[in-house]
Amino acid sequence: MIRKSNIQGIHIPRCGETLKATLFADDTTVYLASTDDFAELQHVPDVWCTAAKARFNLKKTEIIPLGTPEYHAEVETTYRTTGRWGNYPANVHVAPEGEPVRILGAWLGNSINECEVWAPKIEKILIVITRWKGTHTTLNGKRHVVQMMIGRMSQFLTNVQRMPKSVMIRLNKLMREYIWNDKASPPVQFDCLTLPLEQGGLGLLDLASRNESIDVVWLKSYLEMGPDRPWWAY
Numbered sequence: 001m002i003r004k005s006n007i008q009g010i011h012i013p014r015c016g017e018t019l020k021a022t023l024f025a026d027d028t029t030v031y032l033a034s035t036d037d038f039a040e041l042q043h044v045p046d047v048w049c050t051a052a053k054a055r056f057n058l059k060k061t062e063i064i065p066l067g068t069p070e071y072h073a074e075v076e077t078t079y080r081t082t083g084r085w086g087n088y089p090a091n092v093h094v095a096p097e098g099e100p101v102r103i104l105g106a107w108l109g110n111s112i113n114e115c116e117v118w119a120p121k122i123e124k125i126l127i128v129i130t131r132w133k134g135t136h137t138t139l140n141g142k143r144h145v146v147q148m149m150i151g152r153m154s155q156f157l158t159n160v161q162r163m164p165k166s167v168m169i170r171l172n173k174l175m176r177e178y179i180w181n182d183k184a185s186p187p188v189q190f191d192c193l194t195l196p197l198e199q200g201g202l203g204l205l206d207l208a209s210r211n212e213s214i215d216v217v218w219l220k221s222y223l224e225m226g227p228d229r230p231w232w233a234y
Contacts, residue, residue: 002044008033010066015234024104034067038088061092062101064109072097072110106160118157118167125153125171129178139179143202146175151205159214168207175204 002021009020010031022029030041045056065075079085079094100107100117107117128149137145150171154163172190179193179202180186194209195201222233 002028002030002041005044006040007036009036012231012234015231017231019231027104029103038086042089058089058092061089063088063092063094064101065094069097069110104160105156114161114164115166117161118164121154121157122167122170125150126174128153129174133178133181139202142179143204146178146205150175151210154207155210155214158211162215163207163211168211171207179204 005020007020007030009018010033011018019031021031032038032041048054049056063075063079065072075085076094076096079092083091085094095101095109097110098112100109100112129145132142132145132149154171157163176186176190192200193202193204194206195203197203221230224230224233
């Protein structure tokens with residue numbers, strides 16, 4: 001209904017379709033042009049809720065202003081001081097400069113700090129690894145713990161957000177400390193641990209290679225020139 005409405009959305013050069021909305025389950029992200037009327041958008045969920053006997057929760061609406069930093073500041077300041085902006089919903093949250101907004105597991109916003117986005121994830125990984133330190137796990141068992149916990153817990157955010165180098169260094173340090181029980185001088189270099197077993201390594205998770213593989217998959221999508229090319233690649 002949103003895509004068929006009179007909303008102009010965002011025109012992407014060389015893309016055959018105007019970006020108006022992306023949907024997944026019950027999460028909807030709508031992209032409005034500066035000339036779009038929010039009342040036109042509001043009419044769509046009103047009609048849908050009437051037919052579905054549901055209720056649209058406007059209080060959960062979050063707005064990320066697009067455009068110049070000056071425009072971002074104008075929208076955020078006006079909303080903060082008056083509670084309104086044009087005919088947009090009153091008293092909803094407008095993300096200021098530097099504040100990330102979570103959309104389907106990714107954190108988006110204007111001038112956000114990627115390392116700050118990763119801070120809660122690192123804290124969760126640290127808690128899990130600290131618990132595992134209290135167990136009597138073999139070296140091979142620790143390899144599996146690293147793969148299951150550090151690898152699994154960091155993979156999705158790396159895919160949608162990318163992993164800053166400082167975060168990778170922090171996680172590698174955490175792995176090294178866990179594998180060698182916090183020894184100040186590990187008996188084997190960390191790079192050797194990531195080698196395959198047949199090459200004398202432990203087959204430990206290689207974050208740099210894993211992250212590079214994720215980048216290659218995104219690059220493949222970017223280089224897709226057919227009708228399946230994603231919007232972000234234009």
